[in-house]
Amino acid sequence: xxxxxxxKTSHLTRFIMRLDRIRIPLWLIGLTVFTxxxxxxxxxxxxxxxxxxxGLVETMANPAMIAMSxxxxxxxxxxxxxxxxxxxxxxxxxxxxxxxLLVTRHTRADEEDGRIELIRSLPVGRLxxxxxxIIVLFGTSIVLALLIGFGLYALGIESMDLNGSLLYGxxxxxxxxxFAGVTTVFAQLSDTSRGTIGFSIFVLLGAYLFRAITDVSNxxxxxxxxxxxxxxxxxxxxNNWWPILLMVGVSILLFVIANYLHSIRDLERGFxxxxxxxxxxxxxxxxxxxxxxxxxxxxxxxxxxxxxVLGATYGSVLGDLESFIGDNxxxxxVLKGAExxxxxxxxxxxxxxxxxxxxSIPPIMAMNKLRGExxxxxxxxxxxxxxxxxxxxxxxxxxxxVNGFVMFSLAAFGLWSVxxxxxxxxxxxxxxxxxxxxxxxxLLVMIGISILxxxxxxxxxxxxxxxxxxxxxxxYLGGLFDLSEWIGxxxxxxxxPQAPIEDVTFMPMFTLTLLAILFMAIGIAGYNRRDIE
Amino acid sequence: MSLVKVTNLSxxxxxxxxxxxxxxxxxxxxxxxxxxPNGAGKSTTIRVLLGILKASEGNVMIFGKDAWNDAVExxxxxxxxxxxxxxxxxxxxxxxxxxxxxLRGTNNKSRREELIKRFDLDPTKKCRTYSKxxxxxxxxxxxxxxxxxxxxxDEPTSGxxxxxxxxFQECVLEVKKxxxxxxxxxxxxxxxxxxxxxxxxxxxxxxIETGTLKELRHLTRTQVFVETRKPxxxxxxxxxxxxxxxxxxxxxxxxxxxxxxxVMKHISQYGIMKLESAPPTLEDxxxxxxxxxxxxxxxxxxxx
Numbered sequence: 001x002x003x004x005x006x007x008k009t010s011h012l013t014r015f016i017m018r019l020d021r022i023r024i025p026l027w028l029i030g031l032t033v034f035t036x037x038x039x040x041x042x043x044x045x046x047x048x049x050x051x052x053x054x055g056l057v058e059t060m061a062n063p064a065m066i067a068m069s070x071x072x073x074x075x076x077x078x079x080x081x082x083x084x085x086x087x088x089x090x091x092x093x094x095x096x097x098x099x100x101l102l103v104t105r106h107t108r109a110d111e112e113d114g115r116i117e118l119i120r121s122l123p124v125g126r127l128x129x130x131x132x133x134i135i136v137l138f139g140t141s142i143v144l145a146l147l148i149g150f151g152l153y154a155l156g157i158e159s160m161d162l163n164g165s166l167l168y169g170x171x172x173x174x175x176x177x178x179f180a181g182v183t184t185v186f187a188q189l190s191d192t193s194r195g196t197i198g199f200s201i202f203v204l205l206g207a208y209l210f211r212a213i214t215d216v217s218n219x220x221x222x223x224x225x226x227x228x229x230x231x232x233x234x235x236x237x238x239n240n241w242w243p244i245l246l247m248v249g250v251s252i253l254l255f256v257i258a259n260y261l262h263s264i265r266d267l268e269r270g271f272x273x274x275x276x277x278x279x280x281x282x283x284x285x286x287x288x289x290x291x292x293x294x295x296x297x298x299x300x301x302x303x304x305x306x307x308x309v310l311g312a313t314y315g316s317v318l319g320d321l322e323s324f325i326g327d328n329x330x331x332x333x334v335l336k337g338a339e340x341x342x343x344x345x346x347x348x349x350x351x352x353x354x355x356x357x358x359x360s361i362p363p364i365m366a367m368n369k370l371r372g373e374x375x376x377x378x379x380x381x382x383x384x385x386x387x388x389x390x391x392x393x394x395x396x397x398x399x400x401x402v403n404g405f406v407m408f409s410l411a412a413f414g415l416w417s418v419x420x421x422x423x424x425x426x427x428x429x430x431x432x433x434x435x436x437x438x439x440x441x442x443l444l445v446m447i448g449i450s451i452l453x454x455x456x457x458x459x460x461x462x463x464x465x466x467x468x469x470x471x472x473x474x475x476y477l478g479g480l481f482d483l484s485e486w487i488g489x490x491x492x493x494x495x496x497p498q499a500p501i502e503d504v505t506f507m508p509m510f511t512l513t514l515l516a517i518l519f520m521a522i523g524i525a526g527y528n529r530r531d532i533e
Numbered sequence: 534m535s536l537v538k539v540t541n542l543s544x545x546x547x548x549x550x551x552x553x554x555x556x557x558x559x560x561x562x563x564x565x566x567x568x569x570p571n572g573a574g575k576s577t578t579i580r581v582l583l584g585i586l587k588a589s590e591g592n593v594m595i596f597g598k599d600a601w602n603d604a605v606e607x608x609x610x611x612x613x614x615x616x617x618x619x620x621x622x623x624x625x626x627x628x629x630x631x632x633x634x635x636l637r638g639t640n641n642k643s644r645r646e647e648l649i650k651r652f653d654l655d656p657t658k659k660c661r662t663y664s665k666x667x668x669x670x671x672x673x674x675x676x677x678x679x680x681x682x683x684x685x686x687d688e689p690t691s692g693x694x695x696x697x698x699x700x701f702q703e704c705v706l707e708v709k710k711x712x713x714x715x716x717x718x719x720x721x722x723x724x725x726x727x728x729x730x731x732x733x734x735x736x737x738x739x740x741i742e743t744g745t746l747k748e749l750r751h752l753t754r755t756q757v758f759v760e761t762r763k764p765x766x767x768x769x770x771x772x773x774x775x776x777x778x779x780x781x782x783x784x785x786x787x788x789x790x791x792x793x794x795x796v797m798k799h800i801s802q803y804g805i806m807k808l809e810s811a812p813p814t815l816e817d818x819x820x821x822x823x824x825x826x827x828x829x830x831x832x833x834x835x836x837x
Contacts, residue, residue: 112661192622192661276657277624281631285624291632295621377619384583384613384685385636388605532585 005263007125012132016106017139024140027098031172032147035091036155039083043157046079053077060085063320064347067212067313070231071219073238078159080236083152084168092175092230093208095144099137099179100200106133107187108196111268120267130184130262134255137180145173164236167244171233174247178226179204181254188261191270198302205306209313216317226250288387289395296366300403303362307407310358311414314351318344319422344423348435349498353475355411356439357468357493360446363404364464367450370396371461379532389528397451397520404443412436435499441512442492448519455526458533467491534561536683536714537582542591544577544738551577553738555591559683559716564709566729567718568815570823574738575718576616579687582716583613595683609638612681616688616718618668620660626671627656633675644678651700665692677704684708684715690724702728722815732815734822741822749818754787756811757796762804771796783807 017024046053060082061074072085107130110116119129149169153162179200186199204227211228214221222228229243265271284290293300322344370393373379382392412433420427450464457463471491488494492515495508537559544552552574559565569575580586581593584604593600595607620629630645649656652670660668669692676684684705690698698721705715705728719725725732726746733743742749754775759765760783768784769777773792778785788796813821 277628277659279625279627279656281628281635285628286632286635288636291621295623377615377617378621380580380583380585380613380615381633382636383585383604384608384611384615385633386605386609386638387636529587531587532580 005125005127006131007123007128009125009128009131009135012119012124012128013135016132016136019106020102020136024102024136027102028140028144028147031091031095031098031144032151034094035087035148035168035172036151038087039079039152039155039157039160042079042082042086043155046082047157050077053082056082063216063317064314064351067216067317070211070228071215072231073234076237078236079157080159080161080164083160084164084235084237088168088171088230088235089208089227091172092227093204095172095176096179096204096227097201099141099176100183100197100204102140103133103137103180103183104187104193104196104200106136107184108190109193111187112191112193117267127259127262130259134180134184134258138177141173141176141180144176145169148172159236161236164239167233167239167241168235170241170244171230171235171247174244174251175227175230177251178247178254181251181258184258185254185261188258188265189271191268191272195270195272198298202302209309212313213316216320287395288382288392289398292366292369292395292399296369296399296403299365300362300406304406304410307359307362307411308414311355311411311416312418313414314355315415315418315420316422318347318419318427319424321347322423344427345431345500348432349501351415352435352439352499353493355415356408356436356443357472357475359407359411360404360443360468362407363400363443364446364450364468366403367396367400367447368454368461368464371454371458374458374533377533383532390524393451393454393524393527397447397524400447400450401444404440404447408436408440408443409433431500434504438499438504438509439493439496441509441516442496444516445492445512445519448516448523451520451523452526453523455523455530458530535559536561536596537565537716538592538594539578539582540592542578542581542593543589544574544581544586545589551738552581555735555738555740557733557740557743559714560731561714562709562712563730564705564715564717564728566725566732567716567735568720568722568725568732568819569735573735575735576687577738578735579613579685579716579718582685583608583611610682611685612637612676612679612683613685614669614672614676614687614689616691618665618672620663620668620671622661623659625657625659626654626663626667629660629671630656630675630678633672634679637679637681641678641680645674648674648678648704651704652697666694666697669693670697673701673704677708682713684713684717686715687718688720689717690719690721698724722819726815734819736822742818746815750812751790753813753818753821754789755793756785756813756817757788758785758807758809759783759800759805760807761800762806765800765803768800771799787813 046056057074057077060069060072060077068089069086070089073081077085110129116129120126145166146169149166151165152160152168153165182203183196183200187196190196190199207225207227211222211225211231214225214228215231223232226247229247232240232243234240261271285294370379379392383389412435415436416427416429416432419432420429446464446468449467450461453461453464471493474488474491475493492512495512497504497508535558537557539555539557542552542555542557543550555574555578557567557578567575567578577586581588582595582600584601584607587601596610598607600607620626624632627649630649634641634645652674654667654670654674660671663671669689673689676686686705690701693701702724705717708715715728717725717729729746731743731745732749733740735741758780760781765784768774768786771792772795773789774796775787775789776785
């Protein structure tokens with residue numbers, strides 16, 4: 001009986017590996033390269049005696065950085081410790097996203113689309129497909145751990161020994177396993193793939209934000225967050241394996257729970273209740289704009305909450321940052337240059353770039369939904385009725401523009417409301433809000449480019465994310481890697497004055513807005529002339 | 534008066550020619566059947582009619598307006614049901630019906646309830662739980678409760694059960710009685726035979742036959758079964774005789790319509806005991822065109 005429920009698991013394992021033969025290696029290669037280039041760059045820039053990194057310790061050991069990348073052994077800040085500190089948490093988040101996407105594909109998404117029904121009609125066990133996807137993720141995690149572990153060691157950097165390197169890899173492998181476990185459980189609870197991804201990402205971001213707050217305020221509490229365990233491994237310093245073993249143990253427990261839940265439920269059902277819906281549409285729903293808003297409602301609300309929390313999280317560290325800078329002579333000297341601005345204001349541009357870039361994700365997604373609907377064959381329902389293409393695209397555009405405004409406002413408000421309560425002198429709402437909104441025209445340009453792509457090159461709609469990633473890397477890492485100025489000017493965000501240190505001037509905002517409107521108009525014209533797939 | 538007039542329509546996707554000089558007319562008050570094998574260009578034609586695809590060449594007019602430029606005006610009077618109904622998984626059937634009706638601009642609440650009852654649909658369920666047939670019901674209900682002048686139905690019944698198929702046919706005939714026109718693309722030839730006034734057959738992007746069923750039949754063969762006192766001699770050498778097969782005491786064959794008189798004269802010499810003749814079914818017509826294409830493709834045509 002027990003054997004029967006997992007019959008043919010090995011066949012299905014090979015089948016899933018065949019399905020993902022490109023996707024998984026791409027993730028693994030990407031993650032490995034992403035991890036390995038950083039210590040090489042650091043070694044170039046900051047290698048040599050400890051004194052070469054003294055200034056860096058000062059910038060990294062402040063609360064804002066700890067909130068972002070966790071605590072570290074600042075007394076012994078070698079290239080190894082520095083790499084682990086700067087990279088391991090952010091990589092762990094990406095690894096978590098990888099696991100969530102890979103697992104959802106082969107659990108709830110396959111089930112929702114009726115593919116598991118086909119498989120279950122064959123002589124395979126009830127739990128076989130679930131366990132085959134778990135095995136594939138196990139394999140992926142182990143390969144990831146080994147690739148990164150031996151890869152880091154092979155760099156031959158003095159402070160990166162074999163034990164630490166393997167622990168670095170194992171921490172990421174364990175993270176992959178942990179979020180695979182979380183996702184398999186949610187795949188049983190929720191009855192849609194969207195729900196599965198949503199809940200799992202919520203846990204991932206929750207874990208990240210929770211440890212951001214506790215790492216700054218009370219480090220012991222970080223033990224509650226699984227991502228806290230990654231920092232607690234203290235890679236390249238005390239090399240603590242216990243948190244990683246704990247993570248693997250909890251993952252296995254999650255897999256067991258998922259198996260149990262799977263065995264007691266019906267196919268294509270979940271445990272979270274789905275209530276009967278409305279018999280009639282509300283008047284609100286009965287337009288393209290209403291429908292678009294309705295379809296994105298849950299996403300918009302989640303993002304809105306997320307943006308406020310993101311702003312609030314950064315805001316919450318401003319108080320610590322203030323007292324930190326107050327005590328630190330080196331900082332006071334470094335930052336003395338600009339007259340008339342407070343020390344905190346010196347830090348704000350960097351925070352604002354990150355906040356506005358992240359706040360740009362939901363509005364761009366909202367615009368690209370138009371293309372998503374087309375790919376799913378649902379645009380015909382509109383164009384087959386008395387709805388013009390301009391009106392259809394216009395509805396999505398309005399939604400996207402308003403969405404961006406709301407996200408920007410909430411993030412700014414989150415930053416201000418918490419920031420002002422933890423700081424001695426408080427923060428000016430006008431200053432924070434104005435500096436954030438200075439980036440709004442840049443977002444409009446991004447939306448305009450999205451519309452251009454949907455209007456003329458619909459197959460390349462996702463290119464906007466490549467451009468977005470470019471903007472992020474250039475502006476976020478630009479300072480660290482000392483890039484030329486023109487590289488930053490290739491993204492609309494690079495033209496925004498960095499308030500509050502720089503004055504917000506009229507010209508760049510006007511030019512960006514004008515450019516955005518031009519892109520939108522051309523894109524809508526293109527959409528009016530092309531075939532719908 | 535023709536509501537739909539397609540003249541010399543061509544549609545190319547890159548180098549691939551999907552439609553190659555299609556001519557088509559749907560007259561006011563008639564049900565026009567549009568048949569053809571998979572990939573022949575039925576859905577492409579319909580999507581050009583709806584202004585979702587842009588014609589590479591040719592002229593497409595509906596209600597005397599251009600299908601591409603005046604799409605919105607035209608669609609106020611058109612109801613469309615796609616073959617593959619993709620709906621939003623998190624909306625209920627009832628919500629989608631209301632949305633569709635509203636987008637078209639008309640509203641008929643009592644008709645909506647009546648149709649939901651007739652098609653036996655639970656409108657409070659989310660679309661993700663619907664089977665293919667139920668999704669088609671949603672689109673059909675939305676189409677039939679709007680007061681359109683032209684109904685464009687693209688294989689609307691491929692997922693319906695026989696009972697619902699009947700309801701569908703009733704709805705189409707009601708619409709026709711009200712003086713509306715229907716363009717019905719279908720695989721189910723018995724349905725087309727039952728409903729349609731005129732039929733167009735499309736193959737490889739060209740309309741190869743169009744006319745009333747009667748006209749089409751005229752061009753083809755009649756199925757004949759005869760029992761005679763004496764064996765019929767030289768039957769297989771006569772002009773216009775196909776697919777001879779002996780069956781029981783008699784013989785089965787097909788006769789080209791224009792050779793009928795000649796053939797009857799010949800076999801009556803042998804003393805007819807029993808004679809049955811049947812008009813060709815639409816399926817026969819369809820199969821004949823379809824097989825014809827295979828022969829031309831392989832170059833073995835002209836065996837008969």
